[in-house]
Amino acid sequence: MQPPTPPTDPTFLSDLWTVLTLRAGFNTTTVIVGVTLLGLASGVVGSFALLRKRSLTSDAIAHAMLPGVATAYLAAVALGVNGKSLPVLLLGAAVAGLLGALMMHAINRLTRLEEDAAIGITLSVTFGLGVVLLSYIQRSPQGSAAGLHHFIFGQTAAMLPADAKLMGALALTALILGVLLFKELRLLAFNANFAQTIGLPVQFLDLALLALIVLVTVAGIQAVGIILVIALLIIPPAAARFWTDRSSRMVALGAVIGAGSGYLGAAISALAPNTPAGAAIVLTAGAIFFASMLLAPRRGALATTARAAWHRFRIATDHALENLYLAHTHDHTHPPRRQVIARPVAFYLQAARLAQRSSPVSDGGGGQSAARPEGEVRVTSHTRLTPTKAGLALGAQLRRNHLLWEEYLVTYADIARTHTDWPTDQVEHILDDTIIHRLESALEKRGVRLPPPA
Amino acid sequence: MTAPVTSPVTTQATAPTRSRLDPLPEHSADNPLSVHALTVAYHRKPVLWSIDFNAPPGSLTAVVGPNGAGKSTLIKACLGLLPKATGIVEFWGRPLRKVRDRIAYVPQRESVDWEFPVSALDVVAMGRYRKIGWCLPVSKKHKQAARDALAQVGMADLAGRQIAQLSGGQQQRVFLARALTQHADLYFMDEPFAGVDAATERTIVELLKDLRDQGKTVVCVHHDLTTVRSYFDRCLLLNTRVIAQGPVEDAFTDENIRRTYAGKLTLLSEAAQMVGPASSRSS
Numbered sequence: 009m010q011p012p013t014p015p016t017d018p019t020f021l022s023d024l025w026t027v028l029t030l031r032a033g034f035n036t037t038t039v040i041v042g043v044t045l046l047g048l049a050s051g052v053v054g055s056f057a058l059l060r061k062r063s064l065t066s067d068a069i070a071h072a073m074l075p076g077v078a079t080a081y082l083a084a085v086a087l088g089v090n091g092k093s094l095p096v097l098l099l100g101a102a103v104a105g106l107l108g109a110l111m112m113h114a115i116n117r118l119t120r121l122e123e124d125a126a127i128g129i130t131l132s133v134t135f136g137l138g139v140v141l142l143s144y145i146q147r148s149p150q151g152s153a154a155g156l157h158h159f160i161f162g163q164t165a166a167m168l169p170a171d172a173k174l175m176g177a178l179a180l181t182a183l184i185l186g187v188l189l190f191k192e193l194r195l196l197a198f199n200a201n202f203a204q205t206i207g208l209p210v211q212f213l214d215l216a217l218l219a220l221i222v223l224v225t226v227a228g229i230q231a232v233g234i235i236l237v238i239a240l241l242i243i244p245p246a247a248a249r250f251w252t253d254r255s256s257r258m259v260a261l262g263a264v265i266g267a268g269s270g271y272l273g274a275a276i277s278a279l280a281p282n283t284p285a286g287a288a289i290v291l292t293a294g295a296i297f298f299a300s301m302l303l304a305p306r307r308g309a310l311a312t313t314a315r316a317a318w319h320r321f322r323i324a325t326d327h328a329l330e331n332l333y334l335a336h337t338h339d340h341t342h343p344p345r346r347q348v349i350a351r352p353v354a355f356y357l358q359a360a361r362l363a364q365r366s367s368p369v370s371d372g373g374g375g376q377s378a379a380r381p382e383g384e385v386r387v388t389s390h391t392r393l394t395p396t397k398a399g400l401a402l403g404a405q406l407r408r409n410h411l412l413w414e415e416y417l418v419t420y421a422d423i424a425r426t427h428t429d430w431p432t433d434q435v436e437h438i439l440d441d442t443i444i445h446r447l448e449s450a451l452e453k454r455g456v457r458l459p460p461p462a
Numbered sequence: 463m464t465a466p467v468t469s470p471v472t473t474q475a476t477a478p479t480r481s482r483l484d485p486l487p488e489h490s491a492d493n494p495l496s497v498h499a500l501t502v503a504y505h506r507k508p509v510l511w512s513i514d515f516n517a518p519p520g521s522l523t524a525v526v527g528p529n530g531a532g533k534s535t536l537i538k539a540c541l542g543l544l545p546k547a548t549g550i551v552e553f554w555g556r557p558l559r560k561v562r563d564r565i566a567y568v569p570q571r572e573s574v575d576w577e578f579p580v581s582a583l584d585v586v587a588m589g590r591y592r593k594i595g596w597c598l599p600v601s602k603k604h605k606q607a608a609r610d611a612l613a614q615v616g617m618a619d620l621a622g623r624q625i626a627q628l629s630g631g632q633q634q635r636v637f638l639a640r641a642l643t644q645h646a647d648l649y650f651m652d653e654p655f656a657g658v659d660a661a662t663e664r665t666i667v668e669l670l671k672d673l674r675d676q677g678k679t680v681v682c683v684h685h686d687l688t689t690v691r692s693y694f695d696r697c698l699l700l701n702t703r704v705i706a707q708g709p710v711e712d713a714f715t716d717e718n719i720r721r722t723y724a725g726k727l728t729l730l731s732e733a734a735q736m737v738g739p740a741s742s743r744s745s
Contacts, residue, residue, distance in 0.1 A: 059578065188597045195588050198578045205541050205567040206592045206644070207559075253624035255579045440660040 020279070027275040039164050039231070040274045042172035042179070043289065046228050047240060047270030049179035051263035052186040053220045054241035055248070059197035059255065060214075064124070066221045067238040068112060068131040069105040073225065074138025074234050076104020077159050078145060092155070094171050098178075098226050101159075105222045108134050135234075162233030162286030164277055171230060178227035182220050183263075193217060194255050231274070232286035239290040240266055247297040250304035269293035326406050332395045333403025337457075404459035411458055412439075415447045491555035494519055494648040494679040495540065500549030502532070502539045509535045511703045513549070517648075517696070520677045522670055524684040524693070526714075527700035528723050533683040534570065536700065537650045540681075541567055553648060563592065566646035568637045570653050576626050582636045583621040586611050589643035611639035616665055631662030638669060649673065651682040655689070667693055690714055 023032075030037045057063050080100020084091040108130050115126035142156055158166060167175075186193070195203045196213045204210045221241065228237040248261035273289030280288075302309050395403060416439065439447075451458050495517040502510040510532040517523050525533045538544045540551050542558050553561045566589070586608040587600045594604055612621050615635040625633060634654055641649055654666055670680055670693065684690060690697055690710060697714050699705040699722040706718040 191591065191594075191599065192596065194580070195591060198580060198585070199569065199574050199588070201538075201543050201569055201573065202567060202588065202640075203591075204543060205562070205565065206589075207562045208591070249579065253579050253626075254581065255584075258579050443660075 023279055024275065027278050028271075032278060035167075035169060036278045038169040038172040039167050040271060040278070042167075042176040043164065043231050043270040043274040043285070044267045045176040045179040045183070045270075046224070046231065047244070047266035047268070047289070048263045049183040049186070049266075050224045050228065050237075050240040051244040051248070051261075051266030052259050053182050053217075053224045054266070055245040055255070055259045055262045056186065056193045056197060056217055057221055057241055058245045058249075059194070060217060062217065062221065063238070063242045064127050065109070065112060065218075066225065066241050068127045068134070069108050069218075069221060070225045070229065070234050070237050071131045071138075072108025072111070072134035073101035073105045073229055074135055074159065075141055076100040076102070076107075076138075077156060077229075078138055078141035079104070081145060081156060082141070094174060094230065097156075097159075098174070098229075101229060102222055102226045104134070105225060106218075109218055109222075138234075158233075159229050160234055161284045162229070162231050162236060164231050164274055164285035165281050167230065175227045175231060178223055182223040182227070185216075185223075186220055186259075189213075189216060190256070190259065232289055233284070236286040236290045239293060240269070243290070243293040243297050244269065247293070247300040250300040250307045253306075265293065265296050269296060329395070329399060329403045330406045330410060333400055333407055336395060336400060336403075401462070405462050408459040408461065411451060411456060412444065412447050415451055416443070419447070419450070492519060493517065493552075494554060495681060496552050496555075497536075497540060498550045498552075500536075500539060500551060501547040502535055502544055503547045508547070508702065510539065513700075513704055515698055515704060515707060517679050517681050519679055520674055521679055521696050522674050522694045523679075523681045523696040523698060524690050524710075525681060525698045525700055526684055526687065526690060526719075526722070527705075531701045531722070533700055534652050537567075537652055537681065537683060541565070541650060563644075564647040566641035566644040566649045568641045568649065568651040568654055571630065571634050571637065571656065573652075576628075576633060578625065581622050581624055582612060582617065582628065582632075582639075583608055585625060585636050586621075586639045586643055589640040592644075607643050608639070611642040612636075614642055615639045615669065629659065631658035634658050635662055635665065638666065642669075647678055649678065649680045649682075651680065653683050653685060655684065655686060687719065 026032050027036060027040070030040060054063070054066075057066050077097050077100055080097050081091045083100070084093065084096050089096065111134075112123075112126045112130045115121055115129060116123060145156060155163075155166065192203075192208060192213055193216075195208065196210060196217070200210050203213070224241065225237050228240060232240060244266035245258065245262035247265050248258045251261055252258050269289050269292040273292040274285055276292070277283050277285035277288040300308065305311055448458060493516050495515070497513055497515040500510055500513040500515075501508060513536065515536075525536060527533050535544060539546055540558075551558065553565065558565075583605065587604060589611070590600065590604040590607060594600060600608075609618065609621055612618055615638055617632060617635055617639065620628065620632065625636065628636065634656075638651075638654065641651075655663055658666070670682070673680055674695075682694070684694070691714060694710055696708065697710050698707040699713060699718050701722050701724075705722045706713040706715075
C-alpha cells in the first residue's frame with residue numbers, strides 16, 4: 009500500500025481528497041461507489057457466514073470461480089459471442105461457485121472426511137483447474153488480450169462504468185436479501201435444530217445463505233480478485249464482533265467497516281495505479297481489524313488481558329488473606345499452601361489492595377458497597393502484613409467458602425456449576441441448606457476446622 | 463375362536479405379530495404423543511430399537527436411562543431432527559407437519575454456542591418467529607410476549623443481557639422461556655436440569671407442574687435418578703429398547719432400574735447409591 013509519493017506531499021493529499029469526495033472523474037467515481045456497495049453487502053452477508061461458520065466455505069467457492077470464468081470465456085468464444093463480456097464471465101463464475109459448493113457437500117456426505125479437508129480439496133483442485141484453463145487460453149491466438157488473469161488479483165483500473173454498475177447491482181441485491189432474511193439467518197446460525205422444529209426450512213435457508221455468498225463473491229471477483237475476495241467476507245464482520253454483543257449491531261457495523269474499507273482502498277488504488285485494488289482494500293480492512301482487536305473496550309485483546317491479570321491478582325489476594333487467617337488461628341488441619349505473597353512486587357500490590365478494599369466478600373468483585381472505615385490488613389513492616397479485625401473476618405469467610413466449594417466440587421463434580429467464582433461466591437447463596445449441611449458434616453468427620461457462617 | 467384358514471381377513475387378525483404399519487390400539491387422537499415401532503440407527507448400529515411409547519395428555523414423563531441409551535435421540539427423532547429407520551410418530555393422531563404449532567422443544571443447553579451475539583430477549587423471541595412470519599422484524603407485541611415469558615422464569619430484569627453473561631441456570635431458563643412463548647400443548651425438553659443451580663431447579667419444577675395443571679404434556683430427558691419420583695408422574699426407562707414405562711410408582715422400580723443400567727457396572731453402583739437415599743427420603 010506504498011503510495012508513489014510520500015503522504016506528506018501536499019499534492020498527494022489534495023489528490024486523495026479529490027478522489028475521496030468523488031470528484032475524480034466519472035470512471036473513478038463509479039468504481040469507488042461500486043466497491044463501497046460491495047463492502048456494504050459483504051459486511052452483511054459475511055456476518056451471517058461467520059456466525060454460521062461458513063467463512064472458509066466461501067473461500068473455496070471463490071477459488072472455484074476461476075475455472076468458471078475461463079470456461080465461460082471459452083464457451084462464449086466458441087459460440088461467437090464476445091468472450092470478454094462481463095455478465096457472461098460472471099455467470100460462469102456463479103455456476104462454478106455453486107458447483108464448488110456442491111463438491112464440498114458431496115465430499116462431506118459421501119466420506120468420513122472432516123469439513124476442513126473438503127474445503128481444502130475443493131479450493132486447491134478447482135483453482136488448479138482454473139490456472140490450467142487460463143494458461144491454455146493465453147497460449148491460444150486470440151487469448152492474450154483476454155486479460156482474464158486480472159480476476160485472480162482484481163483490477164479496478166480497467167473497470168468500465170458498466171462493470172462497476174453491474175457489481176453495484178449484484179452487491180445491492182445481496183445486501184437487500186441479507187437484511188430481509190436477518191431474523192431467519194440469525195436463528196439458523198444460532199440454533200438450526202430449533203429452527204427446524206418451528207417449521208423453518210433449514211436446508212433452504214442454508215442454500216439461501218450460500219446463494220448470497222455466491223452473489224457477493226461474483227460481484228467482488230473483478231475488483232478485489234478471487235484470492236482476496238474472501239477477506240471482505242471475513243474481516244469486516246470479525247472486526248465488528250469486537251465492538252458489540254448484538255448480532256444486529258454486528259451486521260450493521262460489519263457493513264460500515266466493509267464499506268469503509270472498499271471506499272478507502274479503492275481511492276488509494278485509484279491514486280497509485282500499480283497497487284492492486286484488492287490488496288489495498290484488504291489491507292485497509294486488516295488495519296481496521298487489528299485496531300479493533302487491540303482496542304475494543306470489552307472484547308479487545310488489551311481489555312481481556314487486563315481483566316485476566318486483575319482476576320489472577322484478586323485470587324492471589326484472597327489466598328493471601330486466607331493464609332493470614334490460617335497463620336493467625338494456627339490452623340494446621342489443611343496442608344499449608346505455598347506463600348503466594350513472597351515476591352516483593354506482589355506483596356506491595358496486594359497490601360495496597362487489601363488495605364483499600366472495603367467491600368464485603370459476597371459481592372463477588374464489582375460494586376463497592378458498605379464502606380468500612382478500616383482496611384483488611386496493615387503493613388507492619390517491610391515483609392509483614394498483619395490482618396485487622398475486618399481482615400480476619402473476611403479471611404474466615406474465604407476459608408469457609410473455599411473449603412465448602414472444594415468439598416462440593418469433589419463430591420458432586422458431575423453436577424458442578426460452571427459459572428461459580430469460588431472461593432468468593434458464598435456457598436449459602438447458591439447451594440441449598442441440605443447440601444451445605446452434608447458438606448459441613450463430611451468436613452467435620454475428617455477433622456477439618458471450618459469457620460462458622462458470617 | 464378358530465378362524466377359517468380360507469379367509470384372509472381373519473388370518474390377519476389372529477396373526478401373532480402385528481404389521482408394523484397397523485395402528486396401536488392406544489393410538490388415539492387423545493394422546494399428544496404416540497410412538498410406534500420406532501427404530502433409529504447411526505450407520506449400522508441401532509440407537510433406538512423398536513420403541514413403543516405414549517405420553518397421555520396432562521402428564522409429566524421422565525425419559526431415564528444410561529449415557530448412550532438414546533434418550534436425546536428419541537426426542538430428536540420424534541421432532542424429525544434425525545431420520546427414522548422405521549416407525550411412526552404421531553401427535554394427537556396426526557403427523558408432525560400438521561401440528562408444529564402445538565409442539566415446543568427445549569434443546570440441550572450445550573447444543574448451542576452461548577458466545578453468539580444475541581441477548582436473552584432475542585433468544586426468547588425466537589419462539590415467536592413462526593407467528594411473526596418471514597422477513598418481518600419482531601414487533602412490539604411479540605417482544606412483550608417474550609418479556610412476559612422471561613418474567614415467568616424469573617428473569618425479567620436480565621432481558622437485555624448478552625447470553626454469554628448468564629449463568630448456566632439462567633441460560634437454561636432462557637431456553638424454557640423461549641418454549642413458553644410458543645404456547646404449545648406438548649413440550650419436549652432435553653436435560654433441562656443439567657448443571658443448573660438449586661433456585662433454577664425449583665423454578666423449573668414449578669413450571670413443569672404449572673404446565674401439567676394447565677393440561678399440557680411434557681416429555682423430559684432426565685438424568686438424576688433421585689428426583690424422578692418427586693418431579694414426574696410417569697417415566698420411560700430406556701436403554702436402546704424400552705425397559706419399562708408407565709406411572710412412576712409402577713415403572714420406576716429398583717428391578718427395572720437395574721435392568722436399565724445393566725452392563726454398565728459403574729453406572730449401576732452409582733444408580734444404586736442415588737436411589738438409596740431417595741427412597742429413604744421419600745418414605
